[in-house]
Amino acid sequence: MxxxxxxxxxxxxxxxxxxxxxxxxxxxxxxxxxxxxxxxxxxxxxxxxxxxxxxxxxxxxxxxxxxxxxxxxxxxxxxLGLAAAALSDSTALALARPVLDDLRRRTGHIAFYAVRHDADAVYLEQSEPAREYRMAARPGRRSPLYASGVGLAMLSALPPEEASAALHASDLVARTPHTLTEPAALRAELARAALCGYAVEDEYEEPDVRSVAAPVLNAHGEVVGAIGVSGLVFTMDSDSLEVFGPMVRAAARTVSAGLGAPTSSLSLMHTAPKGEQE
CATH class of the missing domain: 1.10.10.10 (Winged helix-like DNA-binding domain superfamily/Winged helix DNA-binding domain)
Known part of the structure; x- marks a missing residue:
């Protein structure tokens, strides 16, 4: 032939x-x-x-x-002018900026706001303390949802079928030796995050860096973004995370409330009993 x-x-x-x-x-x-x-x-x-x-x-x-x-x-x-005009017109960003500044002052860590685009988290705003080292979460940067704290936080608040579709759209490539790439492990992490209202990213994207983030909801109870803080592992140990987690969750709730998120949706961002977190 x-x-x-x-x-x-x-x-x-x-x-x-x-x-x-x-x-x-x-x-x-x-x-x-x-x-x-x-x-x-x-x-x-x-x-x-x-x-x-x-x-x-x-x-x-x-x-x-x-x-x-x-x-x-x-x-x-x-x-640059178009970007500035678009960002200045964002209600969520206007609400997030003072919240990020407050988080940065209270935690001493970089605080940031990100939104979702397909299978990535896109960082839009940050409040950064004066440090001799710099984190990778710069405005405009993209991170895979499955490997970033803000990404996991947004996934945890999505309807299960939408979260599964977002994960299927990702290659689930390991960014570090700690990255969760098994679907079962990711589902367990998302369930934990949904239970307590915030996600913990433990060196999934960058070595020696941890972050904690919580989802931001709009007036329809839909995920529109996430707020998080990030720091080096020696400054964000397990005891620190128990403090920072609720602080980040409260910050995200403040922005969500400003966007008119229903009380029923905000009530889902609660602290799980100690036994359920383990």
Whole structure:
């Protein structure tokens, strides 16, 4: 039998369109550690250098990218302005900012607010104390739901079928030796988090870093985000977590109440009896 030529495998992904390529370039452009060189953006996106250069040139013409010395690029003023306008219009962020500042003062740790996009948690805001070390949870950063405290907190408050779908959409790749990648272990962790109203992430994403987070709900009782605090393991031992957990849960409830979350939904964020936590 003669084999047909120029045919595509049914499993082959469709070719990326120009809009998809531009979005990928834009996402790579705003990653931490910028300005970024053209070659670095090409590696991140898997696109050719000429393609990346064409998109960056167009973005620069419209103010979304800005060339710097050495052939690097950073976010342009128009992009920064759009981001600032979008964030300033967020009711949840307006409510979260003073709560994050309060959490940072009371715990001495970085406090942050994140939302969900598909199978990732996206960090939008943080309040960070003056420290000689810096955490990875920078605004704009994405983390897998299954490996981050805020992600686990949001998953724990989702309907079971929606949480399962989000986990199935993830590769469940181990980020550290401690990452939970077995579905049964993740379900048990989500059940524990749902019971006490906050999730604990124990070196799942970064070595030597722990976090605790609680979900934020809207007026319909739906998950819209999560508030958390993070610190090095020696500053967040088991005794500290027993204190920080309820504090983070209360902070998330404050934001949820400001969004009009039903009392019945907020009452689910409670402290489990000691025997049920073990």
């Amino acid at each position: 003669v084999k047909a030529v120029n045919t595509r495998s049914v499993d082959q992904e469709p070719a990326k369109g120009p809009v998809e390529k531009a979005i990928e370039v834009l996402e790579a452009l705003v990653q931490p550690g910028g300005p970024h060189r053209l070659g670095e953006i090409a590696r991140r996106t898997g696109l050719t250098k000429p393609t990346v250069h064409r998109h960056l040139r167009t973005m620069a013409e419209h103010g979304f990218a800005e060339p710097t010395e050495g052939g690097s690029y950073r976010a342009g003023p128009r992009l």
